[in-house]
Amino acid sequence: GEAPKNIVGRSRLLRKGQEVWSGEFLTGEENMTHTIANIEHHHFKYPAFRRPGDVHCHFFGTATLSFAAGVTAKPGDVFEISAPQFGQPLRNPLVKAGYKDKLVTVKAI
Numbered sequence: 668g669e670a671p672k673n674i675v676g677r678s679r680l681l682r683k684g685q686e687v688w689s690g691e692f693l694t695g696e697e698n699m700t701h702t703i704a705n706i707e708h709h710h711f712k713y714p715a716f717r718r719p720g721d722v723h724c725h726f727f728g729t730a731t732l733s734f735a736a737g738v739t740a741k742p743g744d745v746f747e748i749s750a751p752q753f754g755q756p757l758r759n760p761l762v763k764a765g766y767k768d769k770l771v772t773v774k775a776i
Contacts, residue, residue, distance in 0.1 A: 673697045676750030678731040680738060681758075688738045690731030694750075699727075 674695040680688040696703055706725065711717055733740065740746075742763040749756035 670703060671695050671752050674750045674752050676748060676753070678733075679747045679749075680733045680740060681745040681747060682741065682743070687744075688733040688736055690733075690736070692731045692748075694727065 672695050674693070676692050676694065678690050678692055679686050710723065710725075716723065740761050742761055744761045745758050746761065747756050747758045
């Protein structure tokens with residue numbers, strides 16, 4: 668069907684089931700710099716992206732940032748986005764990486 672032109676949603680950061688931050692976001696074509704048709708044109712103009720049977724997903728971020736509000740996410744926190752048109756909210760837990768961060772160096776060949 669036709670994509671909604673205007674969507675008002677909410678981003679939240681949950682810690683141990685409690686909201687520690689939230690912010691409203693706007694999406695939908697009325698709130699975008701480019702039209703969906705323009706984005707589709709620039710994506711599908713390449714033959715490699717027009718193979719029958721392939722599925723393409725585009726994820727667009729929101730302009731709401733918990734970090735900008737001074738909130739630091741911690742392992743176990745859950746990022747949630749929701750909007751009435753989406754149905755159920757999307758939740759992504761923050762998991763600490765299983766490796767230690769270390770300096771990466773590059774050598775010229």
